[in-house]
Amino acid sequence: MRFFDAHCHLNNPSGDSFAADETLRLAKITERAAAAGVNRIVCCGTNPAEGKNVLHWSEQFPQIIPMVGLHPWFVTSHWQDDFQVLEEMVRRFPAVGIGETGLDFQKRFINRTEQEASLAAHLDLASELNRPVAIHVVQAWGRLIEILRRHPAPAVLFHAFSGPAALIPGLVKLNGWFSFCGSVTNPRAIRVRAAVTAVPADRLLIETDSPDFPPLGCPAPNEPANLIQVARAVATLRGVSLDEISERTWDNASEIFSRS
Numbered sequence: 001m002r003f004f005d006a007h008c009h010l011n012n013p014s015g016d017s018f019a020a021d022e023t024l025r026l027a028k029i030t031e032r033a034a035a036a037g038v039n040r041i042v043c044c045g046t047n048p049a050e051g052k053n054v055l056h057w058s059e060q061f062p063q064i065i066p067m068v069g070l071h072p073w074f075v076t077s078h079w080q081d082d083f084q085v086l087e088e089m090v091r092r093f094p095a096v097g098i099g100e101t102g103l104d105f106q107k108r109f110i111n112r113t114e115q116e117a118s119l120a121a122h123l124d125l126a127s128e129l130n131r132p133v134a135i136h137v138v139q140a141w142g143r144l145i146e147i148l149r150r151h152p153a154p155a156v157l158f159h160a161f162s163g164p165a166a167l168i169p170g171l172v173k174l175n176g177w178f179s180f181c182g183s184v185t186n187p188r189a190i191r192v193r194a195a196v197t198a199v200p201a202d203r204l205l206i207e208t209d210s211p212d213f214p215p216l217g218c219p220a221p222n223e224p225a226n227l228i229q230v231a232r233a234v235a236t237l238r239g240v241s242l243d244e245i246s247e248r249t250w251d252n253a254s255e256i257f258s259r260s
């Protein structure tokens with residue numbers, strides 16, 4: 001069986017990403033992933049410095065698919081300067097996706113107007129270049145939907161989806177794909193588990209969101225090799241075989257990332 005981790009982060013906050021021991025750390029992570037059948041790993045940068053690392057790693061490790069963007073947590077009054085650097089990366093490398101971007105209204109100290117402007121800029125770039133875009137959204141579904149209507153993008157990946165199932169049909173019309181992470185393994189995550197069963201099969205994705213959200217029983221930090229636990233939980237909730245989830249989510253992710 002083969003698995004496609006549709007969203008994660010591989011950065012080591014304490015290390016120099018270009019150092020030899022960093023290459024070794026990533027070699028071990030990708031080896032353990034390959035042993036678990038995880039043969040494609042989408043790695044997201046959340047700011048210009050991380051974006052540079054992600055591009056570097058994707059050149060070293062062919063199974064790593066790079067995405068670069070400005071995460072809403074890192075939006076500041078000079079977000080346009082950061083976006084310009086990221087835009088240059090995206091234009092220079094045709095295999096790069098866009099994100100993660102999005103809206104997080106739980107973080108009250110981050111200006112909402114600037115978050116929205118940054119999101120719109122990412123969406124417009126995705127639309128112009130026909131690239132996939134990864135979205136983080138917390139307590140902002142209403143505004144997100146309004147912005148997506150005004151700034152449609154060709155493939156919008158709602159990562160670690162935790163929205164209400166009732167939103168799914170409308171988000172499908174906005175070219176949405178829905179990616180689920182380790183939270184689906186938690187029996188108390190009732191809303192997430194309801195959403196898993198409501199997503200159309202051709203819009204379903206799985207991810208680890210490493211290093212966060214280890215599946216139940218997996219130690220922190222999370223890593224792509226743990227994706228099989230997410231796949232198992234999704235298969236059980238949808239009442240289908242693990243094999244079917246493996247193939248379906250592989251095909252769906254391949255379709256999205258064939259754009260980049």
Ligand SMILES: [Zn+2]
Nearest residue numbers: 008044100209
């Ligand atoms: Zn993320």
